Amino acid sequence: MAIDLDTGLLRNFLVCTRLGSISRAAHALGRTQPALSQQLRRLEDIVGEALLQRAATGVSLTAAGAALLPYAERILALSGEALAGVPRAKLSGRCSVGILEDFTGTSLPAAFADFGRLHPDTTLELVALLGSETRTALDSGRIQLALCDAEFLERPPRWSVRVPLLWAAAENFDATIDPLPLVMFSEPCRWRSLAFSALSVAGRCWRIAFESGSLTAIHAAVRAGLGVTTLLPTAMAQGVVSAPVSQSLPALTDIEIGLARRPESEGDVLTNAVEGMLKQLA
Missing domain, CATH: 3.40.190.10 (Periplasmic binding protein-like II)
Structure with a gap:
């Protein structure tokens, strides 16, 4: 017998991937963390694969989760359109x-x-x-x-x-380099000042190694190892990974x-x- 994917479970999955944390997602959805974790595991049971890699710093997508993500987004988009209740004509x-x-x-x-x-x-x-x-x-x-x-x-x-603003870098990039090389979007960009402020409070010295107004160019510079940047979870790309907050990289302010x-x-x-x-x- 065919098994249907519950849109509520898919929405929980999407919120977790977007916010990068089950606790953040639970707060955003107005649920307890244990209840949300149980629903995520229910979705994993239906799919038959682990969808999220859980760690102390948050969650990340497994290969199965990355494969499910675009389908989940499109299913929810079509669901929202249907609920609008407007005849196509x-x-x-x-x-x-x-x-x-x-x-x-x-x-x-x-x-x-x-x-x-x-x-x-x-x-x-x-x-x-x-x-x-x-x-x-x-x-x-x-x-x-x-x-x-x-x-x-x-x-x-x-x-x-x-949504969390994340540090992003090439895999194995050394974030302890002093001064810290930054890959930044060109002005005007509000998130530059958020990064500069967080680094200053943490006592880190930094320098601009590359800047551009293009997300594609930012990805290329980060992949090449020119420095770290700040991105939303939706803007991560192949070869560009979230760098964990540590003594080298201070926490950043969430973006509304x-x-x-x-x-x-x-x-x-x-x-x-x-x-x-x-x-x-x-």
Whole structure:
């Protein structure tokens, strides 16, 4: 007999992978840590493989977990769209969404492609924006929705989640090098100051070894061993791993990722459906 994947279990799995910690995820979901751990193990029992590697510093994906992740994201995206309760024939028009480049490597683009195939009369546009560009894009009508660092929003976000900002480096990179070489996004980038402040408080000396406005270039520089950088969990890439917090690398401040909407789009049926999908994916 076929076994169905419970969307609730998949959502728990996604939150854990995004936050990198079962305790963080339990807090975000409003559940106890033992209850969440039990549900994660239930999903692992259904799949027949361990999905998360558990350690004192948090959780990371196993090979089976990495394989399941894009399917889980797309299942939840389609579930959110279905729950919007809008007949396909009524979905038409254009909706532009601004996102951090950190989300372009997730299954979000594929979920938007699925949405477009289900609703051929719609035109969806994803725009990778710097956090500082988001407010202007919303005010001008360039985008109707934004998924970004909430610090750049003029008003409180409609929905938000706190995500850890992580140190990232090439495997076996020596983080005790003094001064610590940094691979940083070019200005304007709020996360630079968060990294500089944490290092200063920890008494670490640092230097900029490489900077760029491109996530692809940041990944390449880190893989080459030029230095450490700061990334969201969604922005990790092959050859770029999360570097554990230690005496060499101090803890970083969490980032509030918020969902914002252009006020003039309120009541728009298509924007409502896309907003529901984003809440499932973020």
